[in-house]
Amino acid sequence: MSTQDTPLLARQPILDTHQTVVGYELLCRPAPEDTLTWQVSHGDRATSEVMISAFNDLGIDEVTGGLPAFVNFTEHWLQNPPILPATNLVAEVLEHIHPTDANLKALRTLRKLGYRIALDDYQGEIIHEPLLPLVDIIKVDIRRLGNLDSLPGLISRYQRDGLTWLAEKVETQEEFKICRDAGCELFQGYFFSRPANVYGKRLPDNQLAVLQLIRLLNDPDAEFDDIASALQSDPQLSYKLLRIVNSAAVGCAREVTSIHRAIVIVGLSRLKAWANLISLGKLSDKPPVLREQAVVRAYLCQALTFAWPHLDDDTAFTIGLFSLLDAFLDFPLDAICERLSMPEPLTLALTRQEGDYGFILKTVIAMEQADWDSIDWNVLAGMGVTPADLEFQYLKALHITRELLRSEAG
Incomplete structure (x- = not known):
């Protein structure tokens, strides 16, 4: 099997405000062609590989320890959901998926099947607003947001009962605190492994x-x-x-x-x-x-x-x-x-x-x-x-x- 044909499975923890792991995003990328163009054109296969590896070959409990698995859903997978239990699977709607009639219908079907739905990389785009009533979790890439000062306004503008905000790519404890205070309840990134303050202190x-x-x-x-x-x-x-x-x-x-x-x-x-x-x-x-x-x-x-x-x-x-x-x-x-x-x-x-x-x-x-x-x-x-x-x-x-x-x- 060539390098291009071999998938790699990785998981990134998702933590709550107490920095307790409550789920994992499962990532599958053929290596080494990890470009956006490749991901868009081969996304169906990438999602297929991660679900086969996680749910069939390995066992989802082995990969996530029984916690929910966040998996990217392309338009194909959105309209043709896998025959898998929805208990521990969160469907991530990718940012380039538009709210067409077919996609909105597919989201309603997923909700009826018991899936929780996350909207990936949301930055407040008007085009994605029709999706919001149908999602349970909104993921915000704070690196793309540019200015964290705009996060509280974004959250308050679209906040509703039952909607959870997840901050992605949180790299420091300071960013974690800002996102938490802004209203985020879930967090993804390596803030939990970065020293909060490494200079000018004595070890307890x-x-x-x-x-x-x-x-x-x-x-x-x-x-x-x-x-x-x-x-x-x-x-x-x-x-x-x-x-x-x-x-x-x-x-x-x-x-x-x-x-x-x-x-x-x-x-x-x-x-x-x-x-x-x-x-x-x-x-x-x-x-x-x-x-x-x-x-x-x-x-x-x-x-x-x-x-x-x-x-x-x-x-x-x-x-x-x-x-x-x-x-x-x-x-x-x-x-x-x-x-x-x-x-x-x-x-x-x-x-x-x-x-x-x-x-x-x-x-x-x-x-x-x-x-x-x-x-x-x-x-x-x-x-x-x-x-x-x-x-x-x-x-x-x-x-x-x-x-x-x-x-x-x-």
């Missing part, structure tokens, strides 16, 4: 404690007994680690009841990796989706080392996990690396995405954001990694992350 004591533990866990000179003692001295950490070790996902023959035994059974490297991610969970002021994102990055980075035999997969896991430390701690990543005494290659991978580890991290972030043009497909092809491999490993990372976090939560 709880963050310092987490950082000190992480430093010990990743100190190559730390003794076995030192690490075991650090893990055992934290009852919550020990309990969660033992829950993971004894979960069905790990599959131990008999119950493991001590940290020393856990290290022997599963290995020190793997146990340290799990301890790292549990430690990040102690930063309770951060949305859960941030840790999920970090863990998915970690497993995907680790999985891609199959193409680089000279790289250490546990190091790749750590790089993926730590790639969002600045968002967890609201502190510059280079300063965090210095505090952790990270080796230079790891620091360069994290802060500049340089070197082989950095290339893997850059690829993972682009995959996560469905930014196919930023992926160097030629280098990946040279390493024997196909788009299908990347998609498979991404979805596998989502599955492992969900199982791991479920095991930890108990």
